[in-house]
Structures are given as C-alpha cells and as structure tokens.
Amino acid sequence: LQRLHDDGCERDQAGNRNLHFDQYCMLILLYLFCPLVTSLRGILQASELKKVQRKLGCSRASLGSWSEAQSVFDAERLKEIIGELGEELEPFARDARIKDLDQTLTLVDGTLLSALPEIVQASWLKETTGSGLVKWRLHTHFEVDRYIPTRMDVTPNGGGEHDERSVLERTIESDRLYVMDRGYAKFALFNKIVKAESSYVCRLRDNSVWEVAEERPLSDGDRAAGVLSDQIIRIGQYGKKEARPDHKIRLVCVKCSPHTRRGKYRGGGTGADSDGVLRIATNLLDVPAEIIALIYSWRWTIEIFFRFFKHILGCRHLLSRKQDGIEIQTYCAIIACLLISLWTGRKPTLRTYEMICFYFIGWASEDELMRHLDKLKRQDEAAATNT
Numbered sequence: 001l002q003r004l005h006d007d008g009c010e011r012d013q014a015g016n017r018n019l020h021f022d023q024y025c026m027l028i029l030l031y032l033f034c035p036l037v038t039s040l041r042g043i044l045q046a047s048e049l050k051k052v053q054r055k056l057g058c059s060r061a062s063l064g065s066w067s068e069a070q071s072v073f074d075a076e077r078l079k080e081i082i083g084e085l086g087e088e089l090e091p092f093a094r095d096a097r098i099k100d101l102d103q104t105l106t107l108v109d110g111t112l113l114s115a116l117p118e119i120v121q122a123s124w125l126k127e128t129t130g131s132g133l134v135k136w137r138l139h140t141h142f143e144v145d146r147y148i149p150t151r152m153d154v155t156p157n158g159g160g161e162h163d164e165r166s167v168l169e170r171t172i173e174s175d176r177l178y179v180m181d182r183g184y185a186k187f188a189l190f191n192k193i194v195k196a197e198s199s200y201v202c203r204l205r206d207n208s209v210w211e212v213a214e215e216r217p218l219s220d221g222d223r224a225a226g227v228l229s230d231q232i233i234r235i236g237q238y239g240k241k242e243a244r245p246d247h248k249i250r251l252v253c254v255k256c257s258p259h260t261r262r263g264k265y266r267g268g269g270t271g272a273d274s275d276g277v278l279r280i281a282t283n284l285l286d287v288p289a290e291i292i293a294l295i296y297s298w299r300w301t302i303e304i305f306f307r308f309f310k311h312i313l314g315c316r317h318l319l320s321r322k323q324d325g326i327e328i329q330t331y332c333a334i335i336a337c338l339l340i341s342l343w344t345g346r347k348p349t350l351r352t353y354e355m356i357c358f359y360f361i362g363w364a365s366e367d368e369l370m371r372h373l374d375k376l377k378r379q380d381e382a383a384a385t386n387t
Contacts, residue, residue, distance in 0.1 A: 001025050001081070008072035019065040021073045023058035028332040030056070032313050033360050040066065040319050070325035078331035082150075085338040090345070091145040097291060103177040103199055105295065106150070107142040107302040108184065110164045111310070112157060136318075136326055139167040142302045147347045149305065149334055154327045165189050172196045177284075179299050185281070187236050187245045194247050194283055201295050204279040210235035210251065218289065225290035226255040228277065232285075247283055254278040254293045309333060312353055344373055352376065 004021035027047060031037045037046055040063075046052050047061040098105070112135045135157035143150045151171060155162040165186045168178075172193055180202040193200045214232035222230065233251045236244030258276035280296050310316045315333050320326055340348040340356065355372045358364035 004073075004077055007074055007077060008069075018059050019061050019069055020058075021069075021077075023056060023061075024066075024069050024073060025078070025328065025332050025335075026056045026058065027061065028319065028329055029336060031319070032333060032336045033357055035314075035357055036361065038314070039317070043319070070320050070322045070328070073324070073328065075324055075327035075331060078328065078335070082331060082334050082338065085335065085342065086143075086146065086148055086150060089146050089148060089338060089341055095294070097294060101177065101287070103175050105144040105179065105298070106176045107144060107179045107299055108140070108168055109142070109181065109299070109302045109306075110137045110139045110167075111306045112137055136323075137162070137164070138330060139164060139171075140302065140306075141171070142305060144298055144301060146341075147301075147305075148338055148341060152330050152334060154323060154330055156323075172198065174198055177201065177295070179295060181299060190249070190281075190283070191246050199282070199284050201280060201282045201284070201292060203296065204251070204281050206275050206277070206279070208235070208279060216289075222289040225293045227289045227293055228253040228255055230289040235281075248285060250282050250285055250292075252280045252282065252289045252292045254280060254296075305337075308348060308350075308353075309337070312348075312350055313337070344376060346376055 001022040004025065005023075007021040009017055009020070027043050030046060030052070031043050034046075037043055044061055044063060044066065047058060053059060137155055137157045139151075139153040139155065140149050141151040142148070153167055153171065155167060160166065165184055168180075168184065169189055169192055172178075174197045176198045178193055178198060178200045180200065182203040182205045185202055185204050185208075190200060190202070210233040212231050213234050216230040216232070218227055218230055229252070231251045231253075233249055235249060235251075254277070256274065256276060256278050258274055278293075278296065280292055282292055284292065313333050313336060315329065318326055319329050337348055340353060343356070344352055346352075352372070355364060355369055359366065359369045
C-alpha cells in the first residue's frame with residue numbers, strides 16, 4: 001500500500017496532510033480484522049492508540065480528515081494491488097469433470113448494501129417497506145478456480161446504466177465462461193459475450209417462450225444429473241434484429257425443487273418462484289448436458305462468498321455515505337479476502353478468519369496460528385489423497 005502514500009496530495013501545498021491513502025486503507029483493514037472495532041468512530045478511536053500509530057505508521061485521524069479523504073483518494077488505484085495479489089494466488093483443485101474447459105469459469109452477480117438516504121447520487125427509495133434505505137449494488141465477477149472476486153463495480157441500485165446487465169456489457173472480457181442467473185437473461189448481452197470470444201451459461205425465466213429446432217439425446221450421466229431435456233432452440237422476436245440472438249442457443253432443462261416465494265412483507269421473500277425446472281441457456285454446443293448443469297450449480301459459490309464478505313468481514317456496515325468511500329472499503333475487503341487465501345492456501349472460512357483475528361489482537365501466538373494453518377494443509381492433502 002506504500003505506493004498510495006502521495007495519492008491526493010497535489011493540492012496539499014502546505015504539506016500538512018496527516019491522513020494519507022495508504023494509512024486510510026490500513027485503518028480499514030484494521031476494522032476488517034479486528035472484531036472489537038465495529039464502526040467509523042471505533043476506527044478513529046483506535047487511531048489514537050500509540051501502538052496502532054506505531055504499527056500502521058499513522059497519526060490520529062479526525063472525523064473531518066476521514067470525511068475529506070473519501071473525496072480526495074482515487075479508489076481505482078487499489079485495483080492494481082488487487083490484480084497483483086490475485087496473480088500470486090494459485091488455483092485451488094479444479095473439478096476433474098471440467099478439465100477440458102479452456103475458458104476461465106467466472107460467476108457474475110450483484111449484492112446490495114444499505115446506506116443512508118442523504119446520498120443524492122443514489123436517491124433510490126426503498127418503497128416496499130418505507131424504510132428510507134438507499135441501496136448500493138456490488139457488480140461482482142468471481143473466479144471459481146481461485147475463489148476470488150476479480151472485479152467489483154459499485155453503483156447505486158437502479159436501471160439504465162446502473163442495471164446489472166448494462167454494467168456487465170461494459171466489463172466483458174475475452175476467454176471467459178460467464179455463469180449468470182435469470183436477471184442477466186438478455187439477447188443483446190449474450191451476443192456481446194459471444195462477440196468477445198467468451199461463453200455463457202445463464203438461467204432463463206420460467207415464463208420464457210421458444211421453439212425447438214433440434215432435440216438432442218440424453219446420456220445416462222445426463223439423466224443421473226437430473227437433466228430433463230437438451231435442445232437447440234429458436235428464441236426471441238425474429239422480426240426485430242435487436243431482439244434475437246445472432247448465434248445458436250442451446251437449452252438444457254434440469255429438474256430442481258419447486259420454490260414458492262414466502263415473505264413476511266409485501267415485495268419481500270426468499271427469491272422468485274420456481275416451477276421445479278431450471279432452464280439453462282448456453283452457447284456451449286459440445287459440452288455434455290450434465291456438465292452444463294454442474295457449471296450452473298456453482299453459481300451459488302458467489303452467494304457463499306457474499307455472505308462471508310458481508311457478515312464475516314463486516315461489510316454490511318458502510319463506513320462512508322459517498323461512492324468513492326464505499327469503493328475504497330469494498331476494494332480493501334477484497335484485499336482482505338485475498339490475503340486470507342494467500343496466507344492459508346485455501347478458501348476463507350469463519351474459523352480461519354477468527355484465528356487470524358485472535359493473532360492480530362494478541363490472543364494467539366504466531367506458532368499457534370501456524371499450527372492452525374498447517375492443520376488445514378494436512379486436511380486438504382488427506383482429502384486430495386482420498387479423492
């Protein structure tokens with residue numbers, strides 16, 4: 001983080017800035033790794049402690065300097081650090097069933113964080129409950145093999161340029177296999193992914209309408225995986241060029257548990273209704289249907305990560321009401337996840353996170369932390385041997 005020290009100092013002609021970008025980020029990391037610090041006021045109080053100042057190389061941070069810093073520092077500079085840490089992280093063991101896929105399996109989804117309604121640029125009122133909460137959406141690209149988010153774009157929740165499909169259209173990369181839920185089902189998006197020489201596996205809405213162009217036979221493995229049908233379909237309004245795909249679409253239907261939304265409040269609930277069939281669209285024509293079903297099943301990995309990100313790292317609570325401040329907090333949390341994975345060589349878990357926190361607050365020695373990490377490595381080696 002030291003490279004960030006002089007960021008935003010151009011207008012500091014007097015040379016009296018006492019809170020620099022690297023120190024700001026280290027205080028956020030202190031918040032993420034110390035369960036005792038639960039708020040912005042707690043961070044500022046911690047910055048008054050001599051030991052914290054000595055460890056982080058910072059001085060006391062005031063509320064005014066913290067508030068100003070969010071408008072001065074450039075959150076984009078943290079992406080470079082995230083990229084460097086991500087390159088150091090070795091892929092975890094890949095499922096042998098997808099060894100022939102030569103594209104990077106990338107989950108795409110968004111999650112909401114709450115902020116206060118004074119945020120002018122995100123003045124979207126949650127009308128259904130009247131709570132007055134403003135929502136921010138984290139548009140996330142999550143790489144399965146290394147179990148890390150490779151990109152997070154923070155926008156106010158809403159339509160137009162902030163719509164999840166529009167954000168993905170602007171961030172498509174080549175040589176990736178994007179796995180998406182039905183909120184991303186849009187033919188223009190599918191076309192752009194294929195044009196970028198990438199692929200997609202995306203669930204369609206239950207009320208989607210199509211025509212069957214070709215019925216493909218199912219193998220015993222397909223049936224064992226719950227696959228009901230494997231078809232090449234025609235879908236979209238073929239009288240309008242922009243409303244139809246420009247490539248062959250394959251539809252794999254997979255049996256699942258029916259689901260009826262049950263919410264205590266109007267507009268609430270645990271997700272949209274499902275009739276018991278997953279309708280999965282893809283441009284992968286030569287991959288077995290059972291593998292398509294397997295690939296889509298991993299979409300829930302990103303939900304597990306979001307739970308760790310928000311509930312364990314404490315990112316349900318925002319330290320800023322400004323978009324720049326939210327982006328910095330988000331990127332620092334990604335750095336925290338990457339550091340845990342680099343230290344442990346495995347996916348971040350609650351128990352390992354707790355042990356690292358015990359070490360940082362002085363309850364666990366370095367030897368005890370290393371014994372915990374060695375135990376995890378032995379468990380992974382034993383699991384690999386049994387497999």
